[in-house]
Amino acid sequence: MSETIAALLKEGRHFPPPEEFVAQANVSDPSVYDRANRDPVGFWSEWANRLDWFEPWQNALEWEPPYAKWFTGGKLNACYNCVDRHVLNGKGDRVALIWEGEPGEVVSWTYAELQAKVCQIANALKQIGVKKGEIVCLYMPMVPEIVAAMLACARIGAPHSVVFAGFSADSLRDRINDAKAVAVLTADGGWRRGKVLPLKQVVDEALAETPSVRNVIVLERLGEEHLTVEYKEGRDLRWSEIVDRQPTECPCEPMDSEDLLFTLYTSGST
CATH class of the missing domain: 3.40.50.12780 (ANL, N-terminal domain)
Structure with a gap:
């Protein structure tokens, strides 16, 4: 692999959005990422509860790598x-x-x-x-x-x-x-x-x-x-x-x- 290709495989630059764009974001609390990383199932369950369900789910996540099923049993x-x-x-x-x-x-x-x-x-x-x-x-x-x-x-x-x-x-x-x-x-x-x-x-x-x-x-x-x-x-x-x-x-x-x-x-x- 050439040095040029190897260099392109790594990207460490950051491109932050403009402050005025950030100010109008629907989700502006940076801690949302920490909560999602700390408890992904609980985090997404919280957001799923904002939807209207005809029948509630039994399991938020059934995870059998590499397969995942979300909110099984629920109907919407x-x-x-x-x-x-x-x-x-x-x-x-x-x-x-x-x-x-x-x-x-x-x-x-x-x-x-x-x-x-x-x-x-x-x-x-x-x-x-x-x-x-x-x-x-x-x-x-x-x-x-x-x-x-x-x-x-x-x-x-x-x-x-x-x-x-x-x-x-x-x-x-x-x-x-x-x-x-x-x-x-x-x-x-x-x-x-x-x-x-x-x-x-x-x-x-x-x-x-x-x-x-x-x-x-x-x-x-x-x-x-x-x-x-x-x-x-x-x-x-x-x-x-x-x-x-x-x-x-x-x-x-x-x-x-x-x-x-x-x-x-x-x-x-x-």
Whole structure:
């Protein structure tokens, strides 16, 4: 090993954040690190108690190296903790999401509005037969609906797999097949630096070799004035027809603490 490589394997420099950044941190007490090192199980149990659980856990940690299981026996739902509990605690009218996209639209959703949209997507997924444990692929542009879609999957216990909307049909196909995704949520297209991305076209190419996919739900992001897409009968559904007409209530599925929430594939360079 050369001296240069050996030197790069060691890093002793420190890069402290600016004081004004530290001042606005949610956790600013340095002793938090000491407590975490001294009693990691007790420390994380304390933080876990800040979540809402449908059923309490029996063991905070089951550790059989190299395998670990956290909060075994406990049941909760990530969507409930991200959205519902804030609505139930009287914060439904507070802003949960602000989005600005191309070519300049601005969308603001309160927690109550986000909850309603999440429930509509969750009900749509249930209508097309998505069940607990089945994976849903999200190949969407940077729009607020993708946030609602991730939460909707968590709500019904269906792990989601986000695939970057800049990936090719081959990359999308490989990720769908590896996950055995049963449904794809996408858009007709998207904007990226002023250019139109034909997302539905990419999905169509990928699905030529993805036998596990039963349905595709397409968000009309651009509309026919910008992009014409094809819909395969019996497989493809318009967002406006399957999602927007759904009721705005959907119960949360109680999930085991170790249940899969999502899969996220590396691009190979990250």
